[in-house]
Amino acid sequence: MLKKILYSTLILLFAAIALFAGLLFAPKDTGSQRLRVERGSGIASVSRTLAANDAIYSRWVFVAAAYLTGTHNQLLPGNYRLQPRASSWQILRHLKNGRPDTVTVRIIEGMSFAQMRRRINQTADIRHDTANWSDQQLLAAVASDAQGRHPEGRFFPDSYEIDYDSSDLQIYRLAYQRMQNQLESAWADRAPNLPYQNPYELLTMASIIEKETAHEEDRANVAAVFVNRLNQGMRLQTDPTVIYGMGSAYRGRIRRADLQRDTPYNTYTRDGLPPTPIALPGEAALQAAAHPSNATYLYFVSRMDDTGKSEFSHTLDEHNANVRRYILKRP
Numbered sequence: 544m545l546k547k548i549l550y551s552t553l554i555l556l557f558a559a560i561a562l563f564a565g566l567l568f569a570p571k572d573t574g575s576q577r578l579r580v581e582r583g584s585g586i587a588s589v590s591r592t593l594a595a596n597d598a599i600y601s602r603w604v605f606v607a608a609a610y611l612t613g614t615h616n617q618l619l620p621g622n623y624r625l626q627p628r629a630s631s632w633q634i635l636r637h638l639k640n641g642r643p644d645t646v647t648v649r650i651i652e653g654m655s656f657a658q659m660r661r662r663i664n665q666t667a668d669i670r671h672d673t674a675n676w677s678d679q680q681l682l683a684a685v686a687s688d689a690q691g692r693h694p695e696g697r698f699f700p701d702s703y704e705i706d707y708d709s710s711d712l713q714i715y716r717l718a719y720q721r722m723q724n725q726l727e728s729a730w731a732d733r734a735p736n737l738p739y740q741n742p743y744e745l746l747t748m749a750s751i752i753e754k755e756t757a758h759e760e761d762r763a764n765v766a767a768v769f770v771n772r773l774n775q776g777m778r779l780q781t782d783p784t785v786i787y788g789m790g791s792a793y794r795g796r797i798r799r800a801d802l803q804r805d806t807p808y809n810t811y812t813r814d815g816l817p818p819t820p821i822a823l824p825g826e827a828a829l830q831a832a833a834h835p836s837n838a839t840y841l842y843f844v845s846r847m848d849d850t851g852k853s854e855f856s857h858t859l860d861e862h863n864a865n866v867r868r869y870i871l872k873r874p
Contacts, residue, residue, distance in 0.1 A: 576624075621646050737835075778811060
């Protein structure tokens, strides 16, 4: 009886080992895939991604093998290319012994060029060839015809993927060309009779819209307010340009003295558009600048609630009433 139990146990053990080995070493034909390992991801989340993509037979076998081999604490963030016919074991070996094939850098709408540079400089697993370059050196390396230009606004915010251990200059070149394409498209398809002399002025307006609102429904009306002001010879009087002109002196709030202090970017003291963009506008802001609404609004104020929307008005009296209601919280 004891021998039967022992034999049965051994048979079950060998069967379990065989099943484990089969699930671990058998290749799975899933086609070429990419695995994205986020910074701080654990082996559990990686296994869930692989299982969801049908790239492995068993996530439990995958996790167990990862702990047995020590791969669970050796994951490098990045993108990995998986072979069309790869076993769980081969994927683990790739994660343990390999390096990410690509690195992704995300540049967010509304970032300044300085913030973009900081993000790229802080990105691991790429060469920071441009880290000590001046803005003008970088811009000259990106575009041969960019001599003397200001870099702000000329790079498109998006996610950019480059090969592991390649130069950060690739990201700047990709983002610059993408913005050139987006701007050319917006300029060619713009509405008639806009107060822009050239694509650069449209880009500048788009950067202001980007900083003024993130609400999709409000962008075209915000654009209309600024276009209407330009057409009527009014000053733009927009806080984001003042903040940009303050530079490092900005500490989270604008005082009356800041609004009165003249800088090239103070649209309370100067007519027209500021001399350069003030941020990196995305596609929606570019389209709003090229296609403002037909509304005759001249003013707007944030509702200061969880909707993120603004309240628009035609006259100064209406605007002051909205300020009392939404900003000062008075009836």
